[in-house]
Amino acid sequence: MNRTWEVVVVGGGLIGALVAFTLRRAGARVLVLDADRPGAAWRAAAGLLSPDGERLAGTPLQADALDGLRRWPALAADLERGSGASVHLRSGVRRLQRGGGAQVTPGEGTLHPPSVVRAARQGLEVVPARVYGLRPERGSVRVQADTGEWRAAQVVLAAGVWSAAxxxxxxxxxxxxxxxxxxxxxxxxxxxxxxxxARYALSRPDGLYVGATARATWAADPDRQAARWLRGATQQLVPGAAQAPLAAHLVGLRPVTPDGLPRVGPHPALPGVTVAAGHGRHGALLAPVTAARVLSLVQAQVSS
Ligand SMILES: Cc1cc2nc3c(=O)[nH]c(=O)nc-3n(C[C@H](O)[C@H](O)[C@H](O)COP(=O)(O)OP(=O)(O)OC[C@H]3O[C@@H](n4cnc5c(N)ncnc54)[C@H](O)[C@@H]3O)c2cc1C
Known part of the structure; x- marks a missing residue:
C-alpha cells in the first residue's frame, strides 16, 4: 500500500486537473492519478468557450455555461500565476451567416486546452497510473491501480468517458x-x-485548428473520411489554409451522458467517491463550475 492522501483524483484531464488545482488551492493534499489514455478528450479539444455556439441556448446547461464563461478570466489568471505559462484565453467569436455576413459575439472566447491542463498540473503530484478498483473501506477508499495502491479519505472520479468502468x-x-x-x-x-x-476554425499556439466530427464509437484512431470532411470545412472557413500542411490529426472521446447533463455529485454506490464526469462537448467551458461544485462537496464530506 502506498501513502495515504486526503484526496485522490482519478484522471488528470480538463476536469480532473482543474478539480485538483482548485482543491489544492483550498488547502487539500491532492494526488492525481492519470492513465494517459489515447483518445483523452482534452488533447483534441478546440477550446471554444461558446455558450451560444453548440446549441446550448435554452437548455438546462445554459446557466452553468454562462457561469463557466464568467469564471474563466480569474481562473486563467490563477493558472498563469501558478505556472508562469499562458493558457491563451482570448475573447471574440465570429459566426458566418447563411447568405454572407458575420455576427461577432465579443463575450465568448477561446483558450488552449492542453496549456490549461499542463498549467493546472504544475505544482500537483501527478502519478502515471491506470486505476481499476475503488473499494470503500472503514471510512476511506482504497484505490487500486496498475502501478500501485493508495488509500484516500476522498476520491474524485474524473476519468472522462472511462468513468463508465x-x-x-x-x-x-x-x-x-x-x-x-x-x-x-x-x-x-x-x-x-x-x-x-458544427464547423469551426481557430488560431492556436500549435496551429490552425479546424473541427470537428462526431461519431458514437470507442475508436481513437484518425480516419481518411474525417480528414476529407475537415479539409472541406477548412476550404469553407479559411480558404487560404485549404492546402496548408498537416501538423496533427487529433482524435478525442467526448464523455456524453444520455440526457446531455454532466454527472457531478456523490457516487450512488461508492461512499467517499465524488463523480465529476460526462461533460460531453463542453468540458472546457464547464470546468470552472464543476471544480467549484466538487470543492463544496468534498468540503461538506470532510466537515460532516
Ligand atoms: C474534437 C473535440 C473538440 C472539443 N472542443 C471543445 C470546446 O471547444 N469547448 C469545450 O468546452 N469542450 C470541448 N470538447 C470537450 C472536452 O474536451 C471534454 O468535455 C473534456 O475534455 C472532458 O474532460 P474530462 O477530464 O472529463 O475527460 P478527458 O479530457 O478525456 O480526461 C480524462 C483523463 O482521465 C484519464 N483516465 C482515463 N481512465 C483512467 C483510469 N482508469 N485511471 C486513471 N486515469 C484515467 C485519461 O488519461 C485522461 O487524461 C471537445 C472534445 C473533442 C473530442
Whole structure:
C-alpha cells in the first residue's frame, strides 16, 4: 500500500486537473492519478468557450455555461500565476451567416486546452497510473491501480468517458479535428449553423485548428473520411489554409451522458467517491463550475 492522501483524483484531464488545482488551492493534499489514455478528450479539444455556439441556448446547461464563461478570466489568471505559462484565453467569436455576413459575439472566447491542463498540473503530484478498483473501506477508499495502491479519505472520479468502468452512465462521442501549419490572426470562426456537425476554425499556439466530427464509437484512431470532411470545412472557413500542411490529426472521446447533463455529485454506490464526469462537448467551458461544485462537496464530506 502506498501513502495515504486526503484526496485522490482519478484522471488528470480538463476536469480532473482543474478539480485538483482548485482543491489544492483550498488547502487539500491532492494526488492525481492519470492513465494517459489515447483518445483523452482534452488533447483534441478546440477550446471554444461558446455558450451560444453548440446549441446550448435554452437548455438546462445554459446557466452553468454562462457561469463557466464568467469564471474563466480569474481562473486563467490563477493558472498563469501558478505556472508562469499562458493558457491563451482570448475573447471574440465570429459566426458566418447563411447568405454572407458575420455576427461577432465579443463575450465568448477561446483558450488552449492542453496549456490549461499542463498549467493546472504544475505544482500537483501527478502519478502515471491506470486505476481499476475503488473499494470503500472503514471510512476511506482504497484505490487500486496498475502501478500501485493508495488509500484516500476522498476520491474524485474524473476519468472522462472511462468513468463508465465505475458505473457512471457515460458513452463516447468521438471527435476528430485537424491542426494545420497556417499562421493568421484569425479569431474563432463558426460556419453557418445547419443540420450537420458544427464547423469551426481557430488560431492556436500549435496551429490552425479546424473541427470537428462526431461519431458514437470507442475508436481513437484518425480516419481518411474525417480528414476529407475537415479539409472541406477548412476550404469553407479559411480558404487560404485549404492546402496548408498537416501538423496533427487529433482524435478525442467526448464523455456524453444520455440526457446531455454532466454527472457531478456523490457516487450512488461508492461512499467517499465524488463523480465529476460526462461533460460531453463542453468540458472546457464547464470546468470552472464543476471544480467549484466538487470543492463544496468534498468540503461538506470532510466537515460532516
Ligand atoms: C474534437 C473535440 C473538440 C472539443 N472542443 C471543445 C470546446 O471547444 N469547448 C469545450 O468546452 N469542450 C470541448 N470538447 C470537450 C472536452 O474536451 C471534454 O468535455 C473534456 O475534455 C472532458 O474532460 P474530462 O477530464 O472529463 O475527460 P478527458 O479530457 O478525456 O480526461 C480524462 C483523463 O482521465 C484519464 N483516465 C482515463 N481512465 C483512467 C483510469 N482508469 N485511471 C486513471 N486515469 C484515467 C485519461 O488519461 C485522461 O487524461 C471537445 C472534445 C473533442 C473530442
Amino acid at each position: 465505475f458505473g457512471v452512465a457515460v458513452q463516447p462521442q468521438q471527435g476528430q479535428a485537424l491542426l494545420l501549419r497556417h499562421a493568421g490572426p484569425l479569431e474563432a470562426v463558426f460556419g453557418p449553423s445547419g443540420r450537420g456537425f
